[in-house]
Every structure is written in C-alpha cells, then in structure tokens.
Amino acid sequence: MTRSYTLVQLRYFCAVAELENMTAAAAALNVTQSTLSSAVAQLEQVMGTPLFTRLPRRGLRLTPAGRRLHERSLLLLEDADQLPGLVREEGPTLAGDLTVGVFGPLAPFRASLIFEEFEREHPGVNLSFLEGDQEFLRRALRDGKCELALMYDLGLGGELPRRVLRRIPxxxxxxxxxxxxxxxxxxxxxxxxxxxxxxxxxxxxxxxxxxxxxxxxxxxxxxxxxxxxxxxxxxxxxxxxxxxxxxxxxxxxxxxxxxxxxxxxxxxxxxPIEVLLVRPAGTRPTLKSRAFEEICLRVYGVAPVVSID
Known part of the structure; x- marks a missing residue:
C-alpha cells in the first residue's frame, strides 16, 4: 500500500530545509517546534530515509535524499498553489517564496532594480536575495538554499546550467x-x-x-x-x-x-567577466524562478529564451 504524506508536511519540511533550524522554521511558520519536528519525523518515515543530518550546535543539513525531496517538493507545492486558478480557468498567479543568490559585488548594481520589477509584476511572491561570494553561492545552489543565482563565470565548472546576461571587460x-x-x-x-x-x-x-x-x-x-x-x-x-x-x-x-x-x-x-544566471544541476525550474529569469533578461537587455536548463 502506498504510504501517504500531506502538503502541509512538505511545506514544513521545505521551511526547515531552507532555514536549517527547527526553532527558526517554527517561528517563521507560527507553529510549535514539537509540531514541526513531528511533521518532519512522519515525512521521514513515509519516505523511508533520513532527510536531515543533525549537527550539534550547527543545526540541520539536508541529506542527499533530502535535497532530492526538496527540489521536487518546490515544484509540487507550486503546482498545488496553481490548482484553484486552473480550475477557474484563470491564468497562473505566482505566490510563495523565492530565494535568489547574488554575488556581493554584483548586488549594488542591478539587484534593487530587478527586485522592483519582479515585485511589481508578481506581488504575491516573497522575493529575497542571498548575498555572498562565488563559493558561498555555489554551495547554496548545491544545498538548495536558493533556486538560482546571479553570479560571475568564476570557479563554477561546467556542471551548472547558466545563461549569460552580460560580458564585462x-x-x-x-x-x-x-x-x-x-x-x-x-x-x-x-x-x-x-x-x-x-x-x-x-x-x-x-x-x-x-x-x-x-x-x-x-x-x-x-x-x-x-x-x-x-x-x-x-x-x-x-x-x-x-x-x-x-x-x-x-x-x-x-x-x-x-x-x-x-x-x-x-x-x-x-x-571579460561574464554575468550569469545560474541554476542547480539536474533540477526543473519553478514558475517563480522562470519569472525571475524573464525579468533578468529584460533588465540586462538579453533576448529571451525558453529556458536556461
């Protein structure tokens, strides 16, 4: 018999995955920590594998299985959010959270403009930027802390899908x-x-x-x-x-x-240095991240494409 899980459990799991801390995730969701811990434990039982590694004094880290579940959960939860509009034959209305990494020296130049454009067109999405250096962002993409990142073409290797936004001599x-x-x-x-x-x-x-x-x-x-x-x-x-x-x-x-x-x-x-829009390897973009991509292409004056994956 197929073991069941709920969308609520997936939402709780994604919050813990992104904050890497039960206490912080419980506060963000406005639930008790025991409720959150129970939901994650039930989800681990359903999946038949640990989803987090517990690190003393350092919080939680996704296991490889947890990373795979997080990637798929974002898509599943987004589809669930779109369902009422599809039933009413309305166009998609984007909602939820979107975290985007941005390389520190790039942030002062375009991040605020991109934020304003995105917020105006998609007011239902809570867009936040995760700022850091190249190595920090590469790890954040790998660990699922951001869905995509504005970066330079430095130290990335060839495994990460990317879209060139600008070449700067x-x-x-x-x-x-x-x-x-x-x-x-x-x-x-x-x-x-x-x-x-x-x-x-x-x-x-x-x-x-x-x-x-x-x-x-x-x-x-x-x-x-x-x-x-x-x-x-x-x-x-x-x-x-x-x-x-x-x-x-x-x-x-x-x-x-x-x-x-x-x-x-x-x-x-x-x-030159190339300014890139980078995604994690092996993931399918959410509608929110595709919408962010469209805004970036427009701000940087790049001809739009169907996808960067």
Missing part, C-alpha cells in the same frame, strides 16, 4: 592626481602598470581572475593592498594608494568617502 581605476588621469579617454596598458602598487579585489576566484590577466601579459603585479570589498578597493585607489583593475563600473565615479576615482580603458585584449 576589465578596466583600470586610478586616483585623480595620477598622470594617466589627465587623458581618461586614452586606453592604458595594464602591462605597463604592473610595476606600480596594485589594490587587489581579494575575493575567492575574483583574485585568480585579476592575477590571470597579468599572467596573460607576461607581467607580475606589485600588490600593495588586498581588500575583499569592492568599495574598499575604490576608496584606497581614490586616496592615491595605488591603481586597481575592476569590471563593474558605477554610473558615477565617487567613492563612499566622497573622493573620486578615474576609470580608464585597457588597450590589451583581455578576457
């Missing part, structure tokens, strides 16, 4: 009193700058990309400072501590401290 920034700042429209040689002090954006995979640019040119940069914050790098450059190489460029050249930097194009042909 590297550029140099210098302080206003730097000799090269007098002619900002004139391309500069990155190879010629290698002997000057470099302020390196020191994030996992980002630093390897920037150092690889010098290696391609047969040069070794003289690193003066390493900083993990995009704006910290710009602030050090603005104060005259050195130059830097970046990709994303703000619509203005002021730093948080109010001092400007001067962006300069690079004369050498160097590989």
């Amino acid at each position: 590297p550029h140099v920034i210098v302080a206003p009193d730097h000799p090269l700042a007098a002619t900002p429209e004139q391309p500069v040689s990155l190879r010629a700058l290698a002997d000057e002090p470099l302020i390196l954006l020191d994030l996992p995979h980002s630093r390897e990309y920037y150092l690889s640019l010098f290696k391609l040119l047969g040069a070794v940069p003289r690193i003066r400072h390493r900083a993990s914050g995009y704006e910290t790098v710009r602030a050090f450059v603005a104060r005259g501590h050195g130059y830097s190489v970046l990709n994303q460029r703000l619509p203005h050249d002021l730093t948080y401290a109010g001092s400007p930097v001067v962006p300069l194009p690079v004369v050498e042909e160097l590989p």
Whole structure:
C-alpha cells in the first residue's frame, strides 16, 4: 500500500530545509517546534530515509535524499498553489517564496532594480536575495538554499546550467592626481602598470581572475593592498594608494568617502567577466524562478529564451 504524506508536511519540511533550524522554521511558520519536528519525523518515515543530518550546535543539513525531496517538493507545492486558478480557468498567479543568490559585488548594481520589477509584476511572491561570494553561492545552489543565482563565470565548472546576461571587460581605476588621469579617454596598458602598487579585489576566484590577466601579459603585479570589498578597493585607489583593475563600473565615479576615482580603458585584449544566471544541476525550474529569469533578461537587455536548463 502506498504510504501517504500531506502538503502541509512538505511545506514544513521545505521551511526547515531552507532555514536549517527547527526553532527558526517554527517561528517563521507560527507553529510549535514539537509540531514541526513531528511533521518532519512522519515525512521521514513515509519516505523511508533520513532527510536531515543533525549537527550539534550547527543545526540541520539536508541529506542527499533530502535535497532530492526538496527540489521536487518546490515544484509540487507550486503546482498545488496553481490548482484553484486552473480550475477557474484563470491564468497562473505566482505566490510563495523565492530565494535568489547574488554575488556581493554584483548586488549594488542591478539587484534593487530587478527586485522592483519582479515585485511589481508578481506581488504575491516573497522575493529575497542571498548575498555572498562565488563559493558561498555555489554551495547554496548545491544545498538548495536558493533556486538560482546571479553570479560571475568564476570557479563554477561546467556542471551548472547558466545563461549569460552580460560580458564585462576589465578596466583600470586610478586616483585623480595620477598622470594617466589627465587623458581618461586614452586606453592604458595594464602591462605597463604592473610595476606600480596594485589594490587587489581579494575575493575567492575574483583574485585568480585579476592575477590571470597579468599572467596573460607576461607581467607580475606589485600588490600593495588586498581588500575583499569592492568599495574598499575604490576608496584606497581614490586616496592615491595605488591603481586597481575592476569590471563593474558605477554610473558615477565617487567613492563612499566622497573622493573620486578615474576609470580608464585597457588597450590589451583581455578576457571579460561574464554575468550569469545560474541554476542547480539536474533540477526543473519553478514558475517563480522562470519569472525571475524573464525579468533578468529584460533588465540586462538579453533576448529571451525558453529556458536556461
């Protein structure tokens, strides 16, 4: 006889999977922790396998079976939410939660605009962003903490489905009193700058990309400072501590401290960074994540496609 489970149990399970903590999930669902624990235990009994690994003082982690159930549960719950509208022959009305990962240096540029567009078109969806570095987001996709992520093409490997949103070439920034700042429209040689002090954006995979640019040119940069914050790098450059190489460029050249930097194009042909929309491998996108994809394509000015999976 087929063992049964309920949609409520699946919803409770998904909340625990996303928050990795029974107490936090119970508070989010407004139920008691004992109710939640019982629902998860019953679901594990129905599935015939543990869904979580209990880690002392570190909360819960999905087992491989739990990850597979989480992926399928999101689709099943979404279909269930669409059922009343389908019965009434109405178009789909998206509802529920959608978590999207976003690479930290990308977040200030497009995340708020994408959020506004998505919220206006799909007010029933609670969209939240999970911000972190490339490695953090790669793990979040693997562990089911986000359905898709806005990332760079750095350190991903070939197993994750992705859609290219933009290709951004590297550029140099210098302080206003730097000799090269007098002619900002004139391309500069990155190879010629290698002997000057470099302020390196020191994030996992980002630093390897920037150092690889010098290696391609047969040069070794003289690193003066390493900083993990995009704006910290710009602030050090603005104060005259050195130059830097970046990709994303703000619509203005002021730093948080109010001092400007001067962006300069690079004369050498160097590989750009690709801005990607990335999904977990082997999953079928939900309607909510497809709607987010459409907004991203529109914001980045990319011709729409049926799917990125």
